[in-house]
Amino acid sequence: MKHLSTILSVIALALIAVLFYFQFANKKPHTEVHAGPAEKDNSFKMAYFDIDSLQNNYQYYKDALDELKTKEQSMNNELQSLEKSYQRKIQEWQQRGSSMSQSEAEAANREYQQMQANYQQRRGMLEQQIGNLQMEKRKNIKEKIEAFLKDYNKDRKYAYIISYEPELMFYKDSAYDITGDLIKGLNAGYQPIKK
Template identity: 30%
Template structure:
């Protein structure tokens, strides 16, 4: 189960959020602006045009992400338990066959049949491990896309009023930005806004579920 163990140890959601990257605002100056407006825009404090989101904080506080991560961990645990049970059964059968072979209680035909069966068990276990690993990777990829879309959609709507030219992501674990001005931090607003949207989604989903169950 080496491959699955490695996969489990590397499924960190910070990597997902690192895709946050750099987002250009859709806000653009109109072509008919006068020279005075252009000059005023040029002299605008850059702190009003650049902001950043602390993705470490977002990961820890975004309820949708926390719930998805918990669900993912639960599925991962179930898959791991399944493989461990199969592995134990294989080990028991192998050790039993080994004892019989050492005691000389197996005929040549029985030995060949047992060896073939154990080889098939081993191949089946390896195939199942590969299938579960592939399934987890597919789920992670799908979640990555969903999370990225949520971030993009929220920032696009959020920036309609803010008019930032750039919204950067910042993380202490990813050393792309060494120093930040905390006055440019919009993490609290982003987390609050995204959690509010998620709460509305969850409420609607619960209502729809209750209607279906009636």
């Protein structure tokens, strides 16, 4: 989840580049025309939201992080439990040491190899589950933001709404900051699951 802001920003920048290309690629040379009062306002407006503020104040995002932390802790606890049981078995073998027969030592070695394989397999499976959950949560958050912004901008007041990240944007006019509206709207539409 810590990379969500970077991912969303990169996606936003890519979308902006594509949209700018389509906006300006097929334009004929501009001739100045003075708009009459009946003509539509063609001003270009962009709004933005602060991704850090969203992450810190959007309850669904915070709940998703908590769920991921809980799953990661559960995974770590399970892996630690496996390690402890394996360590106990290894200590038993070490205590028996020289009193083990050749066949017992070979069996212990095979069991040790199997324990390592089981551990790696279980670890991989748990990490994949966490990775899938992270992707699902990112996707859900992105979809919720997009749905809210589509409704929020149904009057087409803004040509683009992007996420703001300090490293990627050099100037912003706070008049076009819709972070508060976004957080308020997203939180209003979120019903946390009762535990």
